[in-house]
Amino acid sequence: MYAFITLYLFILLVAALLLSFDPSNGHAVEVVSDGGVYTVKHGFFTNFSAVVACLSNVGPAFEAVGPYLSYVDYSWFSKIILMLTMFMGRLEILPVLILFNPKTWKRV
Numbered sequence: 373m374y375a376f377i378t379l380y381l382f383i384l385l386v387a388a389l390l391l392s393f394d395p396s397n398g399h400a401v402e403v404v405s406d407g408g409v410y411t412v413k414h415g416f417f418t419n420f421s422a423v424v425a426c427l428s429n430v431g432p433a434f435e436a437v438g439p440y441l442s443y444v445d446y447s448w449f450s451k452i453i454l455m456l457t458m459f460m461g462r463l464e465i466l467p468v469l470i471l472f473n474p475k476t477w478k479r480v
Contacts, residue, residue: 379465384423387457391419394450401436401445412436414445422446426458 397414412418414436421433422443432439443451460468470476 376466379469380427383457383460383465384420384427387423387427387453388416388420390453391423391446391450392416394419394447396445396447396450399445401441403438403440405440412438412441422454423457426454427461429458429461 394414397419400411400413403410403412412435418433418435418437421435422437425431425433425437436445437443443454446454
């Protein structure tokens with residue numbers, strides 16, 4: 373139980389830190405919704421919520437990747453990071469780590 377929680381938090385923080393190197397950070401995005409037009413910026417909260425949304429499979433994230441926007445502003449590197457976190461979230465974390473462990477494939 374503690375191993376799963378520790379791995380989950382570690383993957384969450386590492387992926388959010390890797391997304392913080394994205395060149396789209398700091399760029400403003402205009403959102404047009406039923407409530408009007410407003411501007412949001414890519415920042416750490418946007419990156420963190422994007423990683424949580426991908427890792428937990430909970431739907432849209434917040435701020436610049438919220439329900440009225442998309443992940444289109446991220447670079448290819450960030451999209452690969454998000455795809456890997458979604459892969460780990462869908463297949464569960466421990467089986468994916470066992471899959472890439474060399475000891476698993478040693479006898480095959």
